[in-house]
Amino acid sequence: MNFNIVNSDVNILLIEPYFTGSHKQWAEGFAKHSRHDVRLLTMKGQFWKWRMHGGAVTLAREFNALNWRPDLILTTDMLDVTTFMALTQSKSHGIPIAIYFHENQISYPWSPNDRDIQKNRDSHYGFINYASTLAADTIFFNSDFHMESYLGELPKFLRHFPDHRELDSVDIIREKSRILHLGMDLQKFDIHKTSHKKDPLILWNHRWEYDKNPESFFSVLNKVQEQGFKFDLAVLGENFSQYPDIFIDAHKTFETEIVQWGYTESFPDYAKWLWMADILPVTSKQEFFGGSVMEAMYCDTWPILPKRLTYPELLPPNQHLQHLYLNENDLYEKLIWAIQNIDQVRSTHFQPIAKPFDWESMAPMYDNAMEQV
Numbered sequence: 001m002n003f004n005i006v007n008s009d010v011n012i013l014l015i016e017p018y019f020t021g022s023h024k025q026w027a028e029g030f031a032k033h034s035r036h037d038v039r040l041l042t043m044k045g046q047f048w049k050w051r052m053h054g055g056a057v058t059l060a061r062e063f064n065a066l067n068w069r070p071d072l073i074l075t076t077d078m079l080d081v082t083t084f085m086a087l088t089q090s091k092s093h094g095i096p097i098a099i100y101f102h103e104n105q106i107s108y109p110w111s112p113n114d115r116d117i118q119k120n121r122d123s124h125y126g127f128i129n130y131a132s133t134l135a136a137d138t139i140f141f142n143s144d145f146h147m148e149s150y151l152g153e154l155p156k157f158l159r160h161f162p163d164h165r166e167l168d169s170v171d172i173i174r175e176k177s178r179i180l181h182l183g184m185d186l187q188k189f190d191i192h193k194t195s196h197k198k199d200p201l202i203l204w205n206h207r208w209e210y211d212k213n214p215e216s217f218f219s220v221l222n223k224v225q226e227q228g229f230k231f232d233l234a235v236l237g238e239n240f241s242q243y244p245d246i247f248i249d250a251h252k253t254f255e256t257e258i259v260q261w262g263y264t265e266s267f268p269d270y271a272k273w274l275w276m277a278d279i280l281p282v283t284s285k286q287e288f289f290g291g292s293v294m295e296a297m298y299c300d301t302w303p304i305l306p307k308r309l310t311y312p313e314l315l316p317p318n319q320h321l322q323h324l325y326l327n328e329n330d331l332y333e334k335l336i337w338a339i340q341n342i343d344q345v346r347s348t349h350f351q352p353i354a355k356p357f358d359w360e361s362m363a364p365m366y367d368n369a370m371e372q373v
Helices: 021-033 048-064 081-087 123-135 144-158 169-175 187-192 214-226 246-253 267-276 291-298 317-323 328-340 342-346 351-357 359-372
Strands: 011-019 037-044 072-076 097-101 138-141 177-179 201-204 232-235 258-261 279-281 302-306
Touching: 011 021, 011 048, 021 037, 021 359, 037 048, 048 081, 048 123, 081 097, 081 123, 097 123, 097 144, 123 144, 123 169, 138 144, 144 169, 144 177, 169 177, 187 267, 201 214, 201 267, 214 246, 214 279, 214 328, 267 291, 279 291, 279 328, 291 302, 291 351, 302 317, 302 328, 328 342, 351 359
Parallel strands: 011 037, 011 072, 072 097, 097 138, 138 177, 201 232, 201 279, 232 258, 279 302
Antiparallel strands: none
């Protein structure tokens, strides 16, 4: 989306209740690359449900203690904006508030094993998002798919309630909604570029969670393995204390193919594996942007992505036929083709697709968007 340029400096307070992973990288990246004065007010990135419930209380107290008044408050979908505003009204009055949605709890697919699903409590987190978007001045979504999926699910969500469903509020929220793709620090990968291994290297660089659909990923790899195709496997990404059992099984199934297993604490190591990787088959059930995919594409890894979610939006139309699959069998066939044509795969560059999301390009867009709020 294009924003008109306004030449004025803005004091921005960026509030992030869940300061870890991609949320942390995004917040620090904007603060570093913005021409404005961006200061961070954060909480440790853990206990995400409690952050959505209670984070606003703690952050309101800390905000009230600041001896600095921002021109704009920018927060994320993890903050209960209504509670924050109520507890800071004497100090925040007159300051516009914008929300950046990395994800949302209305159109996000919950794990069937989540205890809040089993106790029918999952709607509360969606309601925090809903009330926050009503209260905010502007809502930024990290992709068009994200915005449309959220706004599309809102009427269904509100119809769950017994009366006074306020369906007209969806139009009010839509009028305040904008698309602002994720800004990323991609150029930091440049100095870690390295060469490929002998066998094709297949990459997983996502969180070890239900919504990334590891069952389908490893199922397809198992078929490839059974057909006798040689490949190496690097499974990266954050693996929390609890993760799907399929990873335990896969560690045994692909024992001879695995060259890296588990989270890499060191960024140089992570970057090295992305540059060495050849093929990125993605099986996610949900993706509102796809930061890990964009990182791999910046390192020229060949993507094989679902023809749904945000991926058709992020790939040029002339790449759709070769890189977007319709079903698991289509993914299998595209993966086999990539293995058999590894020289062509390794000589194809995807960095030009990913580079526009680097902060070098995105920071001016963010700055202008914040000025307009």
